[in-house]
Amino acid sequence: MGVSGGIAAYKACELLRRLTESGHDVTVVPTAAALEFVGAPTWAALSGKPVHTDVWSDVHQVPHVRIGQTADLVVVAPATADLMAKAAHGLADDLLTTTLLTARCPVVLAPAMHTEMWEHASTRANVATLRSRGVLVVEPAEGRLTGADTGKGRLPDPSEIFEVCTDVLARGATASLDLAGRHVVVSAGGTREPLDPVRFLGNRSSGRQGYALARAAAARGADVTLVAANVELPDPAGVKVVRVETTAQLHDAVVGAAVSADAVVMAAAPADFRPTGVSGAKIKKAGDGSAPTITLVQNADILHELSTRRARPGSVVVGFAAETGDDTGSVLDLARAKLARKGCDLLVVNDVSGGAVFGSPDNEAVILGADGAVREVPRSTKTALAHVIWDEVVHRLVPGSGPGFAP
Ligand code: CTP
Numbered sequence: 001m002g003v004s005g006g007i008a009a010y011k012a013c014e015l016l017r018r019l020t021e022s023g024h025d026v027t028v029v030p031t032a033a034a035l036e037f038v039g040a041p042t043w044a045a046l047s048g049k050p051v052h053t054d055v056w057s058d059v060h061q062v063p064h065v066r067i068g069q070t071a072d073l074v075v076v077a078p079a080t081a082d083l084m085a086k087a088a089h090g091l092a093d094d095l096l097t098t099t100l101l102t103a104r105c106p107v108v109l110a111p112a113m114h115t116e117m118w119e120h121a122s123t124r125a126n127v128a129t130l131r132s133r134g135v136l137v138v139e140p141a142e143g144r145l146t147g148a149d150t151g152k153g154r155l156p157d158p159s160e161i162f163e164v165c166t167d168v169l170a171r172g173a174t175a176s177l178d179l180a181g182r183h184v185v186v187s188a189g190g191t192r193e194p195l196d197p198v199r200f201l202g203n204r205s206s207g208r209q210g211y212a213l214a215r216a217a218a219a220r221g222a223d224v225t226l227v228a229a230n231v232e233l234p235d236p237a238g239v240k241v242v243r244v245e246t247t248a249q250l251h252d253a254v255v256g257a258a259v260s261a262d263a264v265v266m267a268a269a270p271a272d273f274r275p276t277g278v279s280g281a282k283i284k285k286a287g288d289g290s291a292p293t294i295t296l297v298q299n300a301d302i303l304h305e306l307s308t309r310r311a312r313p314g315s316v317v318v319g320f321a322a323e324t325g326d327d328t329g330s331v332l333d334l335a336r337a338k339l340a341r342k343g344c345d346l347l348v349v350n351d352v353s354g355g356a357v358f359g360s361p362d363n364e365a366v367i368l369g370a371d372g373a374v375r376e377v378p379r380s381t382k383t384a385l386a387h388v389i390w391d392e393v394v395h396r397l398v399p400g401s402g403p404g405f406a407p
Pocket of ligand 1: 266
């Protein structure tokens with residue numbers, strides 16, 4: 001774990017803690033500037049190992065070569081503009097930059113800096129160079145920076161950088177950035193349709209599968225927009241999160257983001273209906289014991305609409321279907337009919353007859369393709385299912401330019 005000289009170095013202590021507590025053997029390599037923010041004793045105590053910044057300590061063990069050569073992953077958090085400039089140009093004047101030159105394992109950089117530095121043409125070029133070489137450069141988050149100012153450049157939450165590291169480590173040698181240069185849109189969560197200022201019609205979707213899809217896409221190098229409806233989960237690292245409440249808002253956010261997208265995955269559970277009107281005042285009980293009548297109107301079917309908005313061959317639309325069989329057909333019969341009705345390329349089918357999927361960390365599914373493909377995914381984590389879904393998307397994407405979907 002490399003640490004370069006930014007104030008966010010203090011957050012790397014939390015990342016280190018998570019890595020060691022989950023059983024990883026971590027060597028911390030701070031730059032001299034990083035030690036101005038957090039001292040060597042902190043890194044040594046948390047990692048249980050000696051800490052060096054230059055190449056002149058323990059020279060007989062050749063640490064400037066050995067650390068990079070023996071690592072399964074190199075993560076640098078925070079990665080400053082200066083560190084990325086050195087890495088992009090192959091400079092090697094301390095232990096961290098020599099480690100980056102000798103590492104042949106996956107490399108994850110989590111940049112943190114002021115917005116102006118992140119947006120500067122030099123940094124843009126260095127990030128592009130590093131990404132073109134297969135380095136996973138995580139997009140910084142937006143929010144409060146060092147001073148009172150806010151903007152893009154914040155280090156993502158350490159727990160989310162940890163998730164990226166775990167994902168890359170789990171995929172090991174197969175951890176390719178096969179979604180690099182792609183923009184994908186994922187929807188997650190359940191929409192709420194207000195009835196009055198305090199009540200709404202909603203559903204139990206937790207948003208976990210959509211968040212797992214967004215995380216997995218970011219770990220494969222995609223530019224990810226996550227449209228989240230009422231989800232109480234932390235923002236995934238490197239993902240642009242747009243928060244919405246109703247199906248109409250979800251529709252506008254997804255359709256708007258889809259214009260520049262190569263693929264859209266509708267993992268959200270949008271309410272199919274909304275009340276015809278929202279009461280301005282809280283709905284009161286009538287004195288005579290009668291119940292109010294609530295009239296509903298149908299919302300747009302976003303998945304179906306996206307399928308009709310494809311602007312070029314090779315932009316991929318993925319839907320989800322939570323199904324139970326009935327006397328008209330089995331789960332798969334009904335799912336095949338839904339795939340045809342929605343017009344999407346892939347439909348991820350969950351059999352919810354047992355009612356087990358909602359809120360659970362696991363999922364099992366069958367992925368149906370409009371091309372007739374059928375892929376069964378046995379019970380596994382939502383992350384593992386997310387990667388299988390992206391595998392199916394990746395080999396359907398056709399390189400192309402121009403808008404993926406009509407505005
Ligand atoms: N979906 C959508 N817009 C809606 C409702 C659902 O885009 N208004 C998407 C969901 O995100 C999911 C897929 O459609 O990807 C399947 O949702 P489901 O509720 O099973 O579809 P319905 O249209 O409600 O199916 P049915 O005809 O069975 O009511």
